[in-house]
Amino acid sequence: MQLSILAAATCVVQLANFASAEPTAKEVAANLELFWSYNRSDPVYPSPKISGLGDWEFAYLKAVEIVSQLTNEEKVNLTVGYSSELTGCSGMIQSIPDLGFDGMCLQDAGNGVRGTDMVSSYASGIHVGASWNKQLAYDRALYMGAEFRRKGANVILGPVVGPLGRVATSGRNWEGFSSDPYLTGSLAYETVVGLQKNVVACVKHYIGNEQETNRSPPGSYGGTSATKYNASVSANIDDKTMHEAYLWPFQDSVHAGAGSIMGSYNRVNNSYACQNSKALNGLLKTELGFQGFVVSDWGGQHTGIASANAGLDMAMPSSSYWESGHLVEAVNNGSVSQDRLDDMATRVIAAWYKYARLDDPGNGMPSNVLEAHDLVDARDPASKNTIFQGAVEGHVLVKNVDNALPLKKPKLISLYGYDGIATDTEIQGASSGFGGFGGDVAAISNGTLYTGGGSGSNTPSYIDAPFNAFSQKAWEDGSFLSWDFASAEPNVNAESDVCIVFINAYATEGSDRPNLADKYSDNLVESVADQCANTMVVIHNAGIRLVDNWIDHENITAVIMAHLPGQDAGRSLVEVMYGKQSPSGRLPYTVAKKESDYGTLLDPTTPEGNVDLYYSQSNFTEGVYIDYKAFIKSNITPRYEFGFGLTYTTFEYTDLDLQTASANQSYLPPDCTIAEGGPVSLWDVLATAKVTVTNTGEVAAAEVAQLYVGIPNGPPKVLRGYGKQTIQPGQSAEYVFDLTRRDLSTWDTVTQNWVLQAGSYPVYVGKSVLDIQIGGALTFTN
Incomplete structure (x- = not known):
């Protein structure tokens, strides 16, 4: 066995160096030692048969x-x-x-039918995540799947x-x-x-x-x-x-x-x-x-x-x-x-x-899928509201100074930034690479970013860019629009009631992002803010986008993470900024203050040393501690934490009620009866949490209540429940969170099973992972 392993490893080394100079014996030995020091995958045979x-x-x-x-x-x-x-x-x-x-x-793809006509561009996955809305996720999938079938x-x-x-x-x-x-x-x-x-x-x-x-x-x-x-x-x-x-x-x-x-x-x-x-x-x-x-x-x-x-x-x-x-x-x-x-x-x-x-x-x-075919409209008119609402709810308001938003029929609106308009060049659908400003970039310079790039991109019925939607709203309100979407340092009319800067952060299959913020866009934001006392920033971001280069500028009054809304990018943004709906999106990731706060999880792993000799090994030694779990563990304060998002009202959390299942068998390890997804008992509800949320403000808004649990010997907080409900001013709603055996268990590597540990499980309910409003604890004993 040792000979076969050595032979296999040596063969790989030889293949690795077929186009380079012959490695020395010392280099080969070092390479073999390095390779076999890493994890190897255990063999599992034969392949199980489908059983119905x-x-x-x-x-x-x-x-x-x-x-x-x-x-x-x-x-x-x-x-x-x-x-x-x-x-x-x-x-x-x-x-x-x-x-x-x-x-x-x-x-392709998971966000809408790609590369054909008469289909819809749905909000991308990250936008769905930012909505924190299970029903919208289901409705989007239902209509989207039907379009695929019709094609x-x-x-x-x-x-x-x-x-x-x-x-x-x-x-x-x-x-x-x-x-x-x-x-x-x-x-x-x-x-x-x-x-x-x-x-x-x-x-x-x-x-x-x-x-x-x-x-x-x-x-x-x-x-x-x-x-x-x-x-x-x-x-x-x-x-x-x-x-x-x-x-x-x-x-x-x-x-x-x-x-x-x-x-x-x-x-x-x-x-x-x-x-x-x-x-x-x-x-x-x-x-x-x-x-x-x-x-x-x-x-x-x-x-x-x-x-x-x-x-x-x-x-x-x-x-x-x-x-x-x-x-x-x-x-x-x-x-x-x-x-x-x-x-x-x-x-x-x-x-x-x-x-x-x-x-x-x-x-x-x-x-229908033929390239040369009779025109087949795969869209369902009934899907329009789901596509629009899905776009609305993925917008996350992260800054709003002195209720600068919602807008109230401003007389002079000035619009800036390359992301504000639609173009006829579908660079977003490119398979890889970055375009736009050249050099150190993370943005696409030729239009509203409604989807990311690569095989996950989708085909829109139309592109409703912010400029289109603000033009329509200006017509309705009698506002005057001024715009400059091309200049890097535009001249700003000091009499503007509001200045809105549109930038983006691009990402695509085939390339990892070069950075989490680009200088061109940051300079553009600062240039406008230096000249306008009421500057707002809208970012269509295909992932995390850092904002600390300008977030504390005294003239920046509001910032929206607009993500990737699909074809209704403009009108959904206007819906939120003018207060027809209060923003209800929440961050599905953590925004740091600086790139180094992500530590070793900032950039992809690349080989060290002689790349002809070494395998690229990405060791997940951080375990489960990624994103907010890593920030909490390292005691790093983010700019905007996981689950964060502002609304146009206020909420109060009261009356947390925690109940555990009474049957003794609830504390036993899960049985071995396998269904789709694993042992059936993993889905048993072992505890229930209820909380009352009251809208103490003046406008109706949807609140995303989030429940975190402290698992013994694990992260101090892990998301284990959430709910989203629209609550009228002065009204209350009850949120109910069911906690399953899997939610409360840890994976035991010795028994190869999910184990519910005896002990105390702190429970936190609030507006984000750091903004906890009320708490309690569950206790499980052997």
Whole structure:
């Protein structure tokens, strides 16, 4: 065994240096020692078969019936994507007309149908996270999934719950909901349920995909050819952290019935995610009881036999490893079992049959997805309010001096900044890279940022930019608009009643962000503020955006984190700034005062030393302490904490009532009866918290009440409940938070189980993680 390990490691070193000078024996030895000092992923075989858990039974039995009639060649066709110039699908699976299987169209993205006409641009994931609204998340998913179906897509490549947000500058954080696993998981649950009324949800990216830098080997699909790295970054995650952080939202997604999971590009504990038997066979298919199929990210498959046996069920967009008879040959010679191939095909058919089968099977794929097609309007007029309200509720007001907002029919309004107008150049849809001002940038200079870049971007029906919406409001109010969206140092009319500066913070797939604030935008803000006594700043930000370079300027009276609202960016902003609705968004991440406050979690991991010799190892040694947990642990005061957001009224919290379940069995470890999402008892409610919130101000507003729990031997505060209700002035509302066994347990690495510890559990309820209004404690005894 030692010889095989050494041989394998030496082979990797040789491959790593094929284009460089021959390494010395000392360098090879040092490289081997370094490599094997890092985590390795335990093998878990064989791959569990779909069993028809829960409400999968009927689809499972139908899939077994269909697959039993297929040849091995036909089964392989269900596992390998193919290209077609006739469709705009991101990936395709061949049809079997004789058996009523119409094939499958897998299509980007989790924020709206990408790259076609007559569809909608929904608020992006980060905007949904900032809304803290489960019902809106469900409604958005319901309408969005229906648009995919009307366009002929069977599988939506979303939602995103990985990256979770470990790295502050990660290029794809905007596609996900939050840097907190609980908030992300709860919104993912609603999204999966809503989407799967019409299509298969493909939850991504599984797992540890926390950076874009070096996410793939050079020259591979999604890789960066300019690098010399010899393998993709390895996310080295310990067992406890995996369960309590990164696996958590995937568990919620499986519990919701997710039909598909997408394997990520990166390695996990030095094994590629799409061939990691521990992650796929062990965690996902055994521990969580996942019944759907696992598909590779596009080009994320690196082996044939190893990936099949490790639990990969479908390779996209094609597979040189499985097609052309290779996988059939592996089955014939016993390298891959017949059961494994059958299970791969069965999982694909079962998910299709359960969630995405056409109303009239057997007639082939609809032509809606064809590039040359009759115009098919996939939108539902009933979705307009959800799209608009979703845009409204993701705006977070973080500064409002002396009630500068809401605006009250100002006479002279001056608008500035490159983000204020719509353009006909869709730079936001670019696959990678940064544009705009050149050099040290984090912004896009040619229009309102309504979505981020890459495969997660979406196609708008229109772009309602701030300038459009303010023009309409000026017409209604008789205001006079002055604007300059091009100048870096505009001349400001000193008589302006209000000056509004529009900037953005861009992020995209394929690149991590160069910074969390750019000099051009900061200078623009300061230039206007120096000349205008009532300056307001609106930031369309695809992730964390620092503001300390100008936030304390005496003339800056209001700041809004406007995130990525989708096509209704302008009118939703006006809705909030003019007080038609009080802002109700809350930050789904932490905004620091300076970049260094994020410590080692600011930037992606890159190799040290000779990049031809060393693997890129990202060691998650911080455990669960990311974002607000890290700030609290290190006693760092942020500029704006997780969960923070202002409204136009005030709220009072009273009457906290904490109750625990009376049955003694509540204190026992969870049983081993597995359902989708893991042991069924994990979802038992062990305690309930109730609190009364009263609107003590003068305007109606929605309050997001947040419940945090101190888990013994863990972080002093973890989010474990939230609710959002609109409360009229002088009225009260009761918020009820159910705490499940999983919410209150920790993962025990020895027993490999969730354990409810005996002891006291502090409970905090308030407006943010730091603005606690009322508290108490729960006690559990053996």
